[in-house]
Amino acid sequence: MKRIEIKNVIITVLMVIIVGMSIGYSLLTTQLLIKGNVQIATKWILGISSIEKVDTKGEAYEKSPPNHTLNTATFDVGLKTPSDSITYNIKIKNTGTINAKLNKITVSTDYDSSPAIDYKIEGVEENVTELPSGGENNIMVTVKWNESYDNNFEEALSKTVTIAFDYIQS
Amino acid sequence: MKNMTKRKAMIITALVLSVIFMGIGFAALSSSIAINGTAKVSSVWDVAITNVEMVENYGLNPEVESPSFSGTEAYFNLDFAGMPGDYVIYEITIENRGTISAKLEEYVTDPEDLFYDSSRNVLYAIYNEPSYYLAPGETTTFAIQIMLNDQLDYIATGSRETTTIQFNYREAYGAEYEEPYE
Numbered sequence: 001m002k003r004i005e006i007k008n009v010i011i012t013v014l015m016v017i018i019v020g021m022s023i024g025y026s027l028l029t030t031q032l033l034i035k036g037n038v039q040i041a042t043k044w045i046l047g048i049s050s051i052e053k054v055d056t057k058g059e060a061y062e063k064s065p066p067n068h069t070l071n072t073a074t075f076d077v078g079l080k081t082p083s084d085s086i087t088y089n090i091k092i093k094n095t096g097t098i099n100a101k102l103n104k105i106t107v108s109t110d111y112d113s114s115p116a117i118d119y120k121i122e123g124v125e126e127n128v129t130e131l132p133s134g135g136e137n138n139i140m141v142t143v144k145w146n147e148s149y150d151n152n153f154e155e156a157l158s159k160t161v162t163i164a165f166d167y168i169q170s
Numbered sequence: 171m172k173n174m175t176k177r178k179a180m181i182i183t184a185l186v187l188s189v190i191f192m193g194i195g196f197a198a199l200s201s202s203i204a205i206n207g208t209a210k211v212s213s214v215w216d217v218a219i220t221n222v223e224m225v226e227n228y229g230l231n232p233e234v235e236s237p238s239f240s241g242t243e244a245y246f247n248l249d250f251a252g253m254p255g256d257y258v259i260y261e262i263t264i265e266n267r268g269t270i271s272a273k274l275e276e277y278v279t280d281p282e283d284l285f286y287d288s289s290r291n292v293l294y295a296i297y298n299e300p301s302y303y304l305a306p307g308e309t310t311t312f313a314i315q316i317m318l319n320d321q322l323d324y325i326a327t328g329s330r331e332t333t334t335i336q337f338n339y340r341e342a343y344g345a346e347y348e349e350p351y352e
Contacts, residue, residue, distance in 0.1 A: 007178045014185035030217045030272075032264060032337040034244045038232075038292050038316065039330040041251040097230075097253050098325060133253055169324050 045096035046131060046167055048073050051088055054140070058084035077143050079117065085144035092137045092165065101170035102129040102137070105163065113159035116149035118142075121163065130170060139165070216268035217304065217339045219244045222260055225313065229256030232318075250292070250318045254325060257317030259297075264311075264337070266304035273342035274302050280334040291325050293317045294333065303342055 047070030053062065059080040066075035066088060077086045094100050105126045107119065122140040131137050141163065222237040222244045230252030237246040237260060250256055266272050277300075279285065284294045294316055301310035314335070319325065 007182060010182055011178065011185060014182065018185065028215050028270065029338070029340040030215070030242060032217070032219055032242050032244075032339065034219075034222075034246075034262065034314070034335040034337075036245070036316065036333040036335075037247045037330070038333070039234075039249045040291055040318065040325060040327055041249050042253070042318070042325055042327045043251070044327055097251065098327075099253070169322070 042098050043096040044098050046094040049093040050091045054089045055087035060084040060086045079145040082145050082147040085142055087142040090139045094131045094133055094135050097133050099133055099170045100131040100167045102126055103168040104166040108162050110160050116146050117159040118144045118146045119161050213270050214268040215270050217266050217272045220265040221263035224258055225261045226259040254318045255320035259313050259315045261313050263309055265309040266306055269306045271342040272304040272339045275338045275340050277337045293319050
């Protein structure tokens with residue numbers, strides 16, 4: 001019985017020694033940690049800042065004043081005779097922190113709209129025009145009665161066009 | 171009863187062997203102390219981060235707070251609200267304040283490809299990697315650059331990430347310390 005007790009004591013002592021030596025060994029290594037917490041709070045904000053009529057030719061007139069939101073500009077014009085036209089300057093401003101680039105211009109019209117009314121876009125070019133942070137793009141949109149059509153054509157007399165400017169991060 | 175006695179004998183044998191092997195391990199570790207001429211019986215193991223400071227900033231300063239450190243940990247907190255290409259560089263100092271030569275065994279990062287993945291929104295680079303060996307009293311300084319990637323087509327604004335760079339130091343054996351720096 002006494003022998004068993006001695007063995008128990010020996011086992012306990014040896015285990016204490018092993019634990020002690022393990023602690024001693026672990027003290028001779030160190031892990032140094034560099035921890036980082038990074039947030040990206042950059043801002044992607046660009047939109048239409050104004051629309052303004054800059055030129056009128058012939059008897060062209062505004063049926064209603066142009067207006068705009070951040071994403072949409074709207075105008076409504078009347079053309080009385082061939083060659084009449086109105087030109088609008090639409091400003092697009094980048095108030096965010098990321099540089100942008102004009103990726104694509106898409107023009108879509110109603111299928112039954114008048115072929116005598118032309119739309120022309122100037123001042124920007126897809127895949128070329130840059131819009132840096134804080135910068136501005138001036139887009140000139142001209143609506144014109146194509147002079148090759150006279151007053152007597154019998155097709156539709158109005159044309160609704162949607163022009164989409166697709167900007168991406170550059 | 172006989173079985174139990176046998177088992178205990180086996181446990182004692184195993185424990186004795188463990189103690190012997192660990193003793194041999196310790197003897198190997200303590201050899202550097204003898205070679206370095208350190209006669210102290212009570213050596214001190216103390217490798218720590220002793221300074222972190224921003225040494226360069228390009229663009230809008232993204233620091234939410236100044237970096238902090240406490241011995242084995244350093245911490246920085248950034249919020250990039252400026253433009254892609256903005257960056258900060260932190261200089262970090264590690265010092266061997268103990269009496270035992272130390273070796274940088276490895277450094278690991280989380281995420282694993284922190285320094286190599288160029289598709290990340292935030293790029294990390296390490297300059298002047300820390301010395302592989304640090305004698306008692308020596309310091310080593312290196313730099314970490316954190317930059318908002320300016321080569322991406324798209325940056326996910328509003329995202330947040332946490333990263334860890336871990337430097338594993340251990341006691342340098344005497345012969346190791348004589349090796350030329352890598």
